[in-house]
Amino acid sequence: MANIRDVAQHAGVSVSTVSNVLNGRTDQMRKETLKRIEDAMAALGYSPNRAAQQLKTGQARMIGLLVPSIVNPSFAALAREVDLAAGSRQFRVLLGNTYRKESEESAFIEDMFAHGVRGIIVAASDMEKPHFRQAARKGMIMINYDSRMSADSGGALPRFDTISMDNEAAGRMAVQHLLDRGCRSPVFVTEATPTVGRGCKVGGFLAALREAGIDVEGRIIEGKARSAYGDTEMSELGQALAAQVIESGVRPDSIVAINDALAIGLMGGLRRAGVAIPRDMSLVGIDNILLAGLVTPGLTSVMPPLREMAELMIDRLITRIDDPRCPPQEQLFAPQLIVRESVRVPEGENGANI
Amino acid sequence: MANIRDVAQHAGVSVSTVSNVLNGRTDQMRKETLKRIEDAMAALGYSPNRAAQQLKTGQARMIGLLVPSIVNPSFAALAREVDLAAGSRQFRVLLGNTYRKESEESAFIEDMFAHGVRGIIVAASDMEKPHFRQAARKGMIMINYDSRMSADSGGALPRFDTISMDNEAAGRMAVQHLLDRGCRSPVFVTEATPTVGRGCKVGGFLAALREAGIDVEGRIIEGKARSAYGDTEMSELGQALAAQVIESGVRPDSIVAINDALAIGLMGGLRRAGVAIPRDMSLVGIDNILLAGLVTPGLTSVMPPLREMAELMIDRLITRIDDPRCPPQEQLFAPQLIVRESVRVPEGENGANI
DNA sequence: TTGAAAGCGTTACCAC
DNA sequence: GTGGTAACGCTTTCAA
Numbered sequence: 001m002a003n004i005r006d007v008a009q010h011a012g013v014s015v016s017t018v019s020n021v022l023n024g025r026t027d028q029m030r031k032e033t034l035k036r037i038e039d040a041m042a043a044l045g046y047s048p049n050r051a052a053q054q055l056k057t058g059q060a061r062m063i064g065l066l067v068p069s070i071v072n073p074s075f076a077a078l079a080r081e082v083d084l085a086a087g088s089r090q091f092r093v094l095l096g097n098t099y100r101k102e103s104e105e106s107a108f109i110e111d112m113f114a115h116g117v118r119g120i121i122v123a124a125s126d127m128e129k130p131h132f133r134q135a136a137r138k139g140m141i142m143i144n145y146d147s148r149m150s151a152d153s154g155g156a157l158p159r160f161d162t163i164s165m166d167n168e169a170a171g172r173m174a175v176q177h178l179l180d181r182g183c184r185s186p187v188f189v190t191e192a193t194p195t196v197g198r199g200c201k202v203g204g205f206l207a208a209l210r211e212a213g214i215d216v217e218g219r220i221i222e223g224k225a226r227s228a229y230g231d232t233e234m235s236e237l238g239q240a241l242a243a244q245v246i247e248s249g250v251r252p253d254s255i256v257a258i259n260d261a262l263a264i265g266l267m268g269g270l271r272r273a274g275v276a277i278p279r280d281m282s283l284v285g286i287d288n289i290l291l292a293g294l295v296t297p298g299l300t301s302v303m304p305p306l307r308e309m310a311e312l313m314i315d316r317l318i319t320r321i322d323d324p325r326c327p328p329q330e331q332l333f334a335p336q337l338i339v340r341e342s343v344r345v346p347e348g349e350n351g352a353n354i
Numbered sequence: 355m356a357n358i359r360d361v362a363q364h365a366g367v368s369v370s371t372v373s374n375v376l377n378g379r380t381d382q383m384r385k386e387t388l389k390r391i392e393d394a395m396a397a398l399g400y401s402p403n404r405a406a407q408q409l410k411t412g413q414a415r416m417i418g419l420l421v422p423s424i425v426n427p428s429f430a431a432l433a434r435e436v437d438l439a440a441g442s443r444q445f446r447v448l449l450g451n452t453y454r455k456e457s458e459e460s461a462f463i464e465d466m467f468a469h470g471v472r473g474i475i476v477a478a479s480d481m482e483k484p485h486f487r488q489a490a491r492k493g494m495i496m497i498n499y500d501s502r503m504s505a506d507s508g509g510a511l512p513r514f515d516t517i518s519m520d521n522e523a524a525g526r527m528a529v530q531h532l533l534d535r536g537c538r539s540p541v542f543v544t545e546a547t548p549t550v551g552r553g554c555k556v557g558g559f560l561a562a563l564r565e566a567g568i569d570v571e572g573r574i575i576e577g578k579a580r581s582a583y584g585d586t587e588m589s590e591l592g593q594a595l596a597a598q599v600i601e602s603g604v605r606p607d608s609i610v611a612i613n614d615a616l617a618i619g620l621m622g623g624l625r626r627a628g629v630a631i632p633r634d635m636s637l638v639g640i641d642n643i644l645l646a647g648l649v650t651p652g653l654t655s656v657m658p659p660l661r662e663m664a665e666l667m668i669d670r671l672i673t674r675i676d677d678p679r680c681p682p683q684e685q686l687f688a689p690q691l692i693v694r695e696s697v698r699v700p701e702g703e704n705g706a707n708i
Numbered sequence: 709t710t711g712a713a714a715g716c717g718t719t720a721c722c723a724c
Numbered sequence: 725g726t727g728g729t730a731a732c733g734c735t736t737t738c739a740a
Contacts, residue, residue, distance in 0.1 A: 001467065001492070003733055014711040019735060028709065050468045051408040052733035055716050060405070062448070062469070069434060071644060076430045080423060083451050092465055094416070095449045097437050111446055113355065114404045115416070138355070235648040261648065268650030290425060291645050294589045294615065296622030357717055368727040373719060382725060406717035409732050 002044035011040035022048055060116035063317055066096045066108055067123045072231055073289035074259075075123055078145065081310035082121060089314060098125065106131045109140065119317035121145055127160050136160065141320045143313050146197060146304075159328060161316050165304035166332040167197045171204025173337055174256040174284040174302045179212055182346040183254035183282055186214075189241050189266060190258035191234065192222040198258060201286065205256055218250045231261040238265020239272075245281075246273055253281065254343070260285035260292045260301055267295065267342075278344040288338050298340030305333050356398035365394035376402055408470040417671055418466045418474035420450045420459065426585055427643040428613075429477055432499065435664035436475060443668060452479065460485045463494065473671040475499055481514050490514065495674045497667050500551060500658075513682060515670050519658035520686040521551045525558025527691055528610040528638040528656050533566055536700040537608035537636055540568075543595050543620060544612035545588065546576040552612060555640065559610055572604045585615040592619020593626075599635075600627055607635065608697070614639035614646045614655055621649065621696070632698040642692050652694030659687050 004022075008015045013033060020026065021037050040046070054060045065082050067075040083093050094117060096108035109131060112120055119141040122132070127144050136142060136159050143161040171188070178186045188205045190198060206216050221244050225237040238257065245252055245266070257263035263285035267277055275281050277297060285292060288303030312331065320326045358376075362369045367387060374380065375391050394400070408414045419436050421429040437447050448471060450462035463485060466474055473495040476486070481498050490496060490513050497515040525542070532540045542559045544552060560570050575598050579591040592611065599606055599620070611617035617639035621631055629635050631651060639646060642657030666685060674680045 004735095005733080015734085016712080016736080017710060020710090023735080030709065033709080047464055047468045049409070049470070049733050051405045051414070051470045052716090053735080054405040055403070055409055055718090055733080056735045058716085070424065070437070071427070071430050071434050073425070073427065073430070073644075076425050076427070079449065080425050080451060083424070083449060087461075092469065093449050095433065095437060095447050097434060107441075110401055111404075114401050115446065116403070116405045231644060232647055264648050268648075271650055290427070290585060291648065293586055294618050294622075294645065295649060296625055358719095359717080369718080370720080370728075371726055374726085377719080384725065387725080403717050406732090407719080409717080409734085410719045412732085 001049075002046045003049065004046075006044055007037065007040045007046050010044060011036040013037060054116045058116060059118060059321070061090060062092045062094050062115065062117050063314070064094045064096060064108065064112045064117050064120035065123070066098060066105065066120055066125070068100055068125070069097050070095065073291060074287050077289070077306055078123060078310065081306045082313065084307075085310040085314040089318060091314070091318075102129065102131070105129070109135045112140065113138065118321045119143070121313050121317065122160075133159065139324065141317055141324070143317055145309070145313065161313075161320070161328045162330040163309050163313050163316075164197070164330075164332055165309075165335050167200035168204040168207075169332075170286055170302045170304075170335040171201035171206075171256065172208045173204075173335055174286060175205050175208045177284060177300070177337055177339075178254045178256065178282055178343060179208070181282065181343050183344070184214070185250055185252050186254040186256060187219045187221050187245060187248060187250060187252040188256045188258070189221045189238070189245060189262060191237060191262065192224045201258060218248065219252075221245055221248060234259065234261035235265035235268075238262040238267075239269040240265075242266050242269025242273060242275075245270070246275065255281065255283045257283065257285045260287045260289045260299060263299055263301070263342075264291060264295055267299070278342050282343040284343060286335075292338070293340065297342050300340045300342045301338050302335045303338050304335055309333050355403075356400045357403065358400075360398055361391065361394045361400050364398060365390040367391060412470060413472060413675070414470035415444060416446045416448050416469065416471050417668070418448045418450060418462065418471050419477070420452060420462050420474055420479070421477045422454055422479070423451050424449060427645060428641050431644070431660055432477060432664065435660045436667065438661075439664040439668040443672060445668070445672075456483065456485070459483070463489045466494065467492065472675045473497070475667055475671070476514075487513065493678065495671055495678065497671055499663070499667065515667075515674070515682045516684040517663050517667050517670075518551070518684075518686055519663075519689050521554035522558035522561075523686075524640055524656045524658075524689040525555035525560075525610065526562045527558075527689055528640060529559050529562045531638060531654070531691055531693075532608040532610070532636055532697060533562070535636065535697050537698070538568070539604055539606050540608045540610060541573045541575050541599060541602060541604060541606040542610045542612070543575045543592070543599060543616060545591060545616065546578045555612060572602065573606075575599055575602060588613065588615035589619035589622075592616040592621075593623040594619075596620050596623025596627060596629075599624070600629065609635065609637045611637065611639045614641045614643045614653060617653055617655070617696075618645060618649055621653070632696050636697040638697060640689075646692070647694065651696050654694045654696045655692050656689045657692050658689055663687050 004015050004018050008018045018037055026034050063086055070076055086093050098104045121143045123145040146164050175186050209216050223237055223241050225233040263283055277283055285299050285301040288301040292299040292301045358369050358372050362372045372391055380388050417440055424430055440447050452458045475497045477499040500518050529540050563570050577591055577595050579587040611620055617637055631637055639653050639655040642655040646653040646655045
């Protein structure tokens with residue numbers, strides 16, 4: 001592979017001049033020189049050696065993306081948008097799966113330092129763990145996606161950027177859609193492990209019910225998954241919880257599920273029990289995974305605006321890498337409702353415009 | 355961050371000695387020296403700078419993984435296994451999505467060269483395209499996963515390693531399972547765009563039928579998807595093709611679908627038409643995406659042994675990076691059948707041991 | 709407007 | 725057994 005010296009020689013200039021071109025310092029340069037250099041680059045098929053640039057500048061044009069598991073469709077969707085947003089800024093994405101193991105998290109962070117990566121997007125992990133704090137102290141810029149961090153920063157400045165869907169609004173939006181479509185007895189079905197995100201969703205759900213004058217007693221149905229994070233387990237849990245929904249004292253006519261995998265499990269369990277969706281029971285999920293559009297009936301779901309979120313994350317990451325003193329921010333994104341077929345349309349109404 | 359000189363100083367030795375430790379040349383070394391160096395590393399929290407190593411050795415301890423889209427669950431599953439296999443060899447994975455655009459493919463390859471990456475796993479792309487050939491000429495080691503490359507290498511040595519599920523066996527295995535369970539009139543449903551993989555699957559399907567003495571006429575049902583590669587489109591196609599299956603002159607009692615997304619679309623379409631699975635129609639998919647286990651009834655599917663395949667890919671990649679003259683190989687992996695609930699169990703039989 | 713040269717952290721060759 | 729040192733390809737300061 002050609003290097004900067006070859007280019008300089010080919011163009012009859014010095015290495016520094018070529019470097020100036022590479023770094024956009026062409027304003028003071030004779031047009032003709034510029035052209036000669038550009039031609040030389042093209043002729044030699046030159047592309048600068050990132051390792052060398054990195055060694056010199058300490059900047060890798062790579063960002064890390066740490067997710068629990070790329071197999072989880074929500075994180076796959078995130079990864080795609082992050083890749084897209086990073087690509088538009090000429091950054092590449094180094095992918096890490098934690099499999100929910102701290103050792104993997106630490107190893108990833110170590111590796112990112114070693115590779116000269118200066119910024120990481122961390123999805124759905126508790127950022128208060130020591131290895132994250134330590135990484136932050138050592139200068140790693142980290143952005144927290146879909147935070148599991150404690151909600152109140154206690155007045156102190158947050159240590160990390162936090163980007164998340166407004167979970168409270170998501171819970172609210174899901175149940176409001178049910179109410180708008182004439183449902184009168186919604187329940188909220190969730191995995192039992194408490195997290196901040198879950199708490200907010202439940203909070204939104206309950207608030208909307210109260211505002212509608214509905215008694216909230218007994219409307220949270222939960223169960224413990226074998227493993228709290230796999231979609232398969234989540235879906236199995238849904239199957240199991242279907243029975244609890246049917247037997248619930250509040251005689252539910254509709255369900256908000258904490259996520260789509262759980263919702264799809266519920267669909268299966270309800271179907272087996274002879275409960276038809278949406279005829280006998282309406283259902284809204286949260287996340288809008290790809291799968292939601294593939295099952296029958298299509299699952300109505302509340303979705304985070306992933307593209308915008310990814311773009312802001314990349315933006316913040318690059319900004320803070322360039323200026324490490326730029327203070328972290330927290331930002332909440334309004335969710336969107338994706339209407340499919342799992343919610344009953346009231347008689348004589350056209351569901352499309354509700 | 356501490357560097358190799360700091361460690362040397364701290365341990366009272368020279369940088370070369372530290373470098374020797376880093377590179378495992380400790381056999382001739384006094385135990386005590388080794389210990390001092392190791393202690394110094396630990397004390398300083400030293401980790402070697404990959405960029406510098408890379409600049410020196412031309413070796414990045416990163417591999418590229420190029421997939422059409424990480425959102426497609428088959429590729430997400432692949433990515434996970436590749437990450438795992440790479441991690442066990444201390445390699446990180448740089449992810450690229452092509453979105454089926456040649457420009458993205460070229461840009462990714464360029465970037466990999468620039469980042470000092472010497473090996474790439476390319477999933478489901480035609481490797482005969484000029485930019486891949488050129489990359490190979492420039493010394494990039496590439497492994498082709500689930501090849502769309504022309505089947506016969508015309509006697510010449512292949513240019514790339516090719517790792518793929520044995521598609522012919524997969525087609526055969528799927529239909530054999532149906533026959534074993536007493537189905538007598540299977541059809542094969544597929545997207546119409548011809549690829550090598552599809553051809554093999556169809557071939558296996560037809561061969562097994564012929565061996566069973568079943569007339570193959572009219573047993574291939576195909577339709578063109580709006581876009582041949584998205585799972586959503588694939589699933590929509592399945593919905594649409596359900597009608598053709600029902601109306602088919604061969605009066606099918608069972609279906610092999612070219613992939614799970616299509617199969618899941620078929621499930622929806624058939625259900626709407628009042629055809630119950632597996633009571634009225636049995637169904638086998640190919641790929642075994644996560645989703646297959648989540649839908650109701652669970653979709654029986656034929657699956658590539660991803661873990662082993664990923665391990666072999668990483669293995670071959672590293673071997674060939676270390677010795678570029680090592681000739682490329684082609685390797686086929688036997689598929690496995692994952693039995694769920696979408697195939698009818700004959701009366702009086704226990705499907706579990708078929 | 710362009711060039712010379714130092715140095716980023718590591719490796720590996722050759723001395724001792 | 726261990727140490728000195730010249731590269732690897734680039735950026736950037738300073739000088740011309």
